Amino acid sequence: MNRQTLSKTAERAYWLGRYLERAENTARLLANESDLAFELGRSDDEGWHRLLTITGSADAFADSYDVPSRRNVIKYMTTDATNPSSIVATLHAARENARTIREVMPVVTFEYVNDLWRESKSSLSGNLSARRLASALREQRERTEQLEGFLSANMLHDAPWNFLRIGCFLERADMTSRIIDNGVVGVRQLDLVSQQVRLRGALKAMTALQNYSAEVGQPISRAGVLKFLLGSTSLPRSVTRCVNSLRRSLGDLPRHDKAMKTVNSLRRKLAQEDASELAGPELSAYIDEIQQMIGITHNAISDTYFHFKPRLRRASRSPKKTAKKEIT
Amino acid sequence: MPINWKNYDSGNAWDELVTASGRARNGARAVLAQLAKESESELIERQRSAELAIRSMGITFTVYDGSETIDREWPFDIVPRIIRRKEWDEVTKGLVQRVNALNLFINDVYNDQNCLRDEIVPADYVLKSKDYRAQCKGITPPHKVWSHICGSDLVRDGDGRFFVLEDNLRVPSGVSYMLENREVLKRTFPELFRNQEILPIDDYPAQLAAMLASLSERSNPEIVVLTPGIHNSAYFEHSYLAQAMGAELVEGSDLIVGHDDCVYMRTIEGLIRVDVIYRRIDDAFLDPDVFEKESVLGVPGLIKAWRKGNVALANAPGCGVADDKVIYTYVPDLIRYYLKEEPLLNNVPSYRCVVKEERDYVLENIESLVVKPANESGGYGMLIGPKASKKECDAFRRHIRANPRNYMAQPMLTLSTAPTLFDGHAEPRHLDLRPFILSGESRYVTTGGLTRVAMRKGSIVVNSSQGGGSKDTWVINQ
Numbered sequence: 001m002n003r004q005t006l007s008k009t010a011e012r013a014y015w016l017g018r019y020l021e022r023a024e025n026t027a028r029l030l031a032n033e034s035d036l037a038f039e040l041g042r043s044d045d046e047g048w049h050r051l052l053t054i055t056g057s058a059d060a061f062a063d064s065y066d067v068p069s070r071r072n073v074i075k076y077m078t079t080d081a082t083n084p085s086s087i088v089a090t091l092h093a094a095r096e097n098a099r100t101i102r103e104v105m106p107v108v109t110f111e112y113v114n115d116l117w118r119e120s121k122s123s124l125s126g127n128l129s130a131r132r133l134a135s136a137l138r139e140q141r142e143r144t145e146q147l148e149g150f151l152s153a154n155m156l157h158d159a160p161w162n163f164l165r166i167g168c169f170l171e172r173a174d175m176t177s178r179i180i181d182n183g184v185v186g187v188r189q190l191d192l193v194s195q196q197v198r199l200r201g202a203l204k205a206m207t208a209l210q211n212y213s214a215e216v217g218q219p220i221s222r223a224g225v226l227k228f229l230l231g232s233t234s235l236p237r238s239v240t241r242c243v244n245s246l247r248r249s250l251g252d253l254p255r256h257d258k259a260m261k262t263v264n265s266l267r268r269k270l271a272q273e274d275a276s277e278l279a280g281p282e283l284s285a286y287i288d289e290i291q292q293m294i295g296i297t298h299n300a301i302s303d304t305y306f307h308f309k310p311r312l313r314r315a316s317r318s319p320k321k322t323a324k325k326e327i328t
Numbered sequence: 329m330p331i332n333w334k335n336y337d338s339g340n341a342w343d344e345l346v347t348a349s350g351r352a353r354n355g356a357r358a359v360l361a362q363l364a365k366e367s368e369s370e371l372i373e374r375q376r377s378a379e380l381a382i383r384s385m386g387i388t389f390t391v392y393d394g395s396e397t398i399d400r401e402w403p404f405d406i407v408p409r410i411i412r413r414k415e416w417d418e419v420t421k422g423l424v425q426r427v428n429a430l431n432l433f434i435n436d437v438y439n440d441q442n443c444l445r446d447e448i449v450p451a452d453y454v455l456k457s458k459d460y461r462a463q464c465k466g467i468t469p470p471h472k473v474w475s476h477i478c479g480s481d482l483v484r485d486g487d488g489r490f491f492v493l494e495d496n497l498r499v500p501s502g503v504s505y506m507l508e509n510r511e512v513l514k515r516t517f518p519e520l521f522r523n524q525e526i527l528p529i530d531d532y533p534a535q536l537a538a539m540l541a542s543l544s545e546r547s548n549p550e551i552v553v554l555t556p557g558i559h560n561s562a563y564f565e566h567s568y569l570a571q572a573m574g575a576e577l578v579e580g581s582d583l584i585v586g587h588d589d590c591v592y593m594r595t596i597e598g599l600i601r602v603d604v605i606y607r608r609i610d611d612a613f614l615d616p617d618v619f620e621k622e623s624v625l626g627v628p629g630l631i632k633a634w635r636k637g638n639v640a641l642a643n644a645p646g647c648g649v650a651d652d653k654v655i656y657t658y659v660p661d662l663i664r665y666y667l668k669e670e671p672l673l674n675n676v677p678s679y680r681c682v683v684k685e686e687r688d689y690v691l692e693n694i695e696s697l698v699v700k701p702a703n704e705s706g707g708y709g710m711l712i713g714p715k716a717s718k719k720e721c722d723a724f725r726r727h728i729r730a731n732p733r734n735y736m737a738q739p740m741l742t743l744s745t746a747p748t749l750f751d752g753h754a755e756p757r758h759l760d761l762r763p764f765i766l767s768g769e770s771r772y773v774t775t776g777g778l779t780r781v782a783m784r785k786g787s788i789v790v791n792s793s794q795g796g797g798s799k800d801t802w803v804i805n806q
Contacts, residue, residue, distance in 0.1 A: 003574045003575065003576060004550075004576055004593070004595045004596075004597065004600055005595055005596045005597075006576055006578060006582050006593060006594060006595050006596075007582070007594040007595060007596060008579070008581070008582055008594070010596045099558065100558055102386070102567050103567040103570050103571045103577045107385060107386040108384060108386065110386065111383075111384075111386060159596055163596075253596065254596060254597050255596070255597065255598065305596045308594075308598070310584055310592070310594065310599050
């Protein structure tokens with residue numbers, strides 16, 4: 001008997017991948033901004049406010065807080081239960097998904113995700129000093145990476161695994177595009193020193209500073225960073241690399257034609273249009289387009305695998321002759 | 329101080345490992361010696377590492393605590409319970425005989441009703457039972473089997489004789505814990521296994537899968553386990569068995585009945601036809617078209633698909649009609665009636681409150697009896713006379729007078745005991761045994777079963793939902 005993968009299981013694995021990645025990315029963004037604020041010697045709230053903008057949560061934030069101060073933004077993005085994208089809320093959502101697909105995961109997975117959620121909740125609560133915030137975020141990131149490594153080494157590399165990966169890569173590609181938005185768009189208006197700090201920050205948020213030196217070389221330039229973060233085929237978090245990895249996982253799944261089409265057009269756009277010299281507004285529009293295509297890919301996957309409308313056979317056909325597979 | 333078995337005293341209970349004079353029973357010598365070799369703190373350390381293993385293996389059961397469901401770690405004692413193979417082989421024959429008669433009875437009830445016409449069982453008891461399902465009339469499932477997975481509870485009396493306490497024919501649980509208990513003990517106390525010929529138990533998932541497959545005529549049939557979901561107390565087991573069989577674990581919302589009255593599941597491949605459903609949902613919730621209209625756990629159209637023979641349900645709906653503590657009292661008669669054999673395993677002597685003389689006896693002697701409702705499981709709703717207050721006894725007298733059909737009573741048995749560790753000390757605790765019997769094209773009985781222990785001193789309540797523990801159960805080749 002060969003186990004089939006239920007739509008429900010696939011969907012939960014997919015969201016588990018997305019939520020784990022999202023929590024990690026939010027931690028990266030926050031750690032990076034906290035760092036930048038020091039390096040730029042900034043005391044205003046501009047950087048923190050920009051974090052809200054790039055994660056698309058400025059409006060929701062304004063509903064519950066007056067000013068985007070460091071303290072408010074950190075609280076909103078780490079432990080605020082009313083914010084569905086806060087780190088703690090995201091890890092809780094990951095936990096619920098892990099809890100309901102225990103039969104396709106190594107047994108200790110749920111316990112691991114559960115601990116990750118519980119410990120992040122306690123280590124991120126309260127008014128955190130920069131040092132404690134940095135260490136809590138680092139801890140969370142490392143534990144998520146350990147979990148990814150553990151799953152990679154121990155989980156059956158079958159359909160649920162591929163859905164987990166697809167969720168992870170889609171989320172990662174999306175976040176990388178946001179980090180580019182934050183780190184690169186508008187950088188030309190800054191003085192040279194600030195430009196360097198900002199570009200370095202974008203690379204650091206993706207653990208890519210050392211990789212940049214290795215693959216592109218010094219000095220760090222706007223065009224170089226853009227090319228690297230969008231188009232590198234070897235940087236694990238570049239948009240192109242995420243799309244390529246996603247493509248491989250999707251290729252292992254049945255009935256992938258429709259979703260593959262959208263992935264391929266995303267891939268073509270990345271390969272064929274050189275965005276490295278685009279000016280601010282055009283670059284913004286380009287990144288918007290990438291994000292839209294990521295959204296369309298999500299929809300195609302959801303329509304194909306999770307929420308397809310069943311087309312049932314009419315009663316006139318004999319059930320005995322029904323083929324075992326197929327019918328959608 | 330290490331354990332001195334001479335000082336171990338199980339009173340008038342029959343102990344599974346230690347004789348009245350403090351000697352090892354046949355087959356238990358090596359285990360008792362090994363236990364006596366370890367210091368108190370070593371035994372405490374063993375017990376703790378067993379608990380750790382249970383935690384890391386994720387062996388839990390779920391309890392509902394008024395407002396939320398909590399996963400608790402499975403309670404386990406590291407002293408095994410030991411049964412000799414020769415004795416077990418006899419028990420096995422008795423169990424198969426019993427379940428065969430019960431399946432023939434259920435099939436008869438929904439078809440010819442010979443046993444009612446011949447007045448073996450009063451017709452009213454059957455046809456007015458809340459578990460009688462008129463929708464099942466006229467159906468004969470494959471191999472004439474209705475209860476494919478049966479869990480019968482066995483106890484020993486003060487003389488060490490086995491009795492059947494009850495038969496769980498609907499959705500019995502516990503088998504996953506039986507399997508996990510062996511794994512945990514192997515990990516934490518491998519020394520116990522030295523120089524022993526313990527029969528393996530781990531072929532159960534394969535036997536279960538083969539039995540379920542035998543219910544379908546299609547080659548390589550698609551088998552699923554249907555669970556009410558994560559909040560059910562036995563969800564761990566549903567997930568465990570699905571995983572061990574390589575079957576899908578589905579909820580009602582994953583299944584859909586087509587216009588062709590076949591059952592399909594939603595998968596990433598599209599819809600795939602399902603041939604056999606091992607359902608762990610009460611039959612009242614299986615199909616909102618037929619039973620509970622409000623059920624969101626079930627699958628509309630499922631019963632129609634089953635009636636047409638397009639899908640097999642294990643256990644079949646309606647089999648609860650035989651899982652009734654009043655019907656239980658007739659099982660020896662059913663064995664004689666259907667099989668023309670004498671029962672190999674005894675029932676616990678029972679009084680039917682519905683029969684006047686027996687009812688009078690129960691009302692008169694309720695303080696010394698255990699009174700059970702006909703239709704509850706998990707040890708709920710029963711009265712343990714010797715431990716109950718006068719007020720509780722009077723309340724049960726009223727219940728019995730108001731609804732005699734709903735009650736039966738049994739004398740309070742002195743259940744057998746086995747040494748159980750508390751802070752490194754061995755104390756006797758009462759226990760029972762739940763073997764599982766599979767019936768499809770052929771029959772299979774688990775090697776031993778799940779031993780449940782009442783952890784409180786003197787208690788006979790072994791249910792895990794009420795503080796019961798468990799032990800690994802060995803059938804040894806001796």
